Amino acid sequence: MSTSSRIAIVGVGNVGATAAYSLMLRGLFAEIVLIDHAPERAAAEATDIADANAISQPVRIWAGDYADVRDASILVITAGAATKDGEPRTAIAGKSAVIVRDCVRQAMDAGFNGILVVASNPADAMTQVAQATSGLSPERVIGTGTLLDSNRFRKRIADQLAIAPGAVEALVLGEHGDSEVMAYSTVRIGGMDLDGYLGEQGFDRAAIAHDVMRAGYTISDGKGYTSFGVATAITRICEAIHRDERVILPVATMLRGQYGIDGIYLSLPCLIGAGGVLRVLTPALTTDEQSALLASADVLRQTIEAVY
Known part of the structure; x- marks a missing residue:
């Protein structure tokens, strides 16, 4: 190498x-x-x-x-x-x-x-x-997978809660596309899960999920293409590799049995270093999130089959 x-x-x-x-x-x-x-x-x-x-x-x-x-x-x-x-x-x-x-x-x-x-x-x-x-x-x-989507997810959550995006941990998993999974179970704010942080505060999960999934289309409709967000995601991945950071990033990798998915590239949180993907992590998802992830894998499997 x-x-x-x-x-x-x-x-x-x-x-x-x-x-x-x-x-x-x-x-x-x-x-x-x-x-x-x-x-x-x-x-x-x-x-x-x-x-x-x-x-x-x-x-x-x-x-x-x-x-x-x-x-x-x-x-x-x-x-x-x-x-x-x-x-x-x-x-x-x-x-x-x-x-x-x-x-x-x-x-x-x-x-x-x-x-x-x-x-x-x-x-x-x-x-x-x-x-x-x-x-x-x-x-x-x-x-690059769902690194950009996860950044969007964190920002939308932070905007609705009026806190800094850096205070929010949150993952979008699966396809970088219409079947992506907003994993609300992974949201952490100061070590608290989302429900614990919210208390009695209102929160529109569906609106955030829709906004994150449609963000790329919205940007493209306005200026004809997307560039800054994905370019920043590319830079972050390259930085993690080049510096052997061993940081966790949600990127697209080949799954080998995680959540029962095998032989398909999709995004899960991965340990990234000089050798590339050093480990694929499997956060504890809800039943609904796991089902959505399997559905996302099916979409990707159909896409791959169509190009071979």
Whole structure:
């Protein structure tokens, strides 16, 4: 496995470019290489970010090609098809799978041997496609999964309670998509569960769940795409890997019997470090939450079957 301080991003659209900018600001890597099927776009984004880097921490940023991924410790895949007119992420699975397979094959042919982080939509299915194509162990192929959704969940809860998001622990599990599971049983505020914290205070769980699930669509309807939230999630995962943080993050990983689910990528809380996913955790869920998680796995299984 590579231990270099180089990260490569394949797909320099709105998400890839924003992720590169975020990574530059964090100063995590000495080198950031951008790769895109449109080299002129990659070159323009690299130049723009490098100009901003002139007043930030020193980082070498350039537009490269697949030969440059051999020396990267992490490869981020954001390339894929785009959703249109509010269609679900799963609707573009077939088109995205063709793109992701091609990107991963070229990276592996170039000698890549690090950690793959996949953000292409639909994220869970495309992570599974990337793992199968790469031949890397599942622990080394991670999807952004529900990390962004969990951040949204925490923020919506915090907003309704008028407290800081950092005071809230909460997980969204399963698919990064319409079948995702708002695991209210995982909510903790100062060590208290949600009901204990609320007391007699009112709380609209259904409204929060709907808002979190529809957030991506709402943002896309307003500006045509999403970028900042998912780019921040990408950066956080890469940081945890690069620094061997051994932090718990809800990301997409291959399940091996957890909750009776096997052979499917979906999100559960995972211990993340230099080797990728070091452990998959199984919080105590309610019966309804477990049923919803199984239903989410079925959705993802159908999506995967449709692209093979």
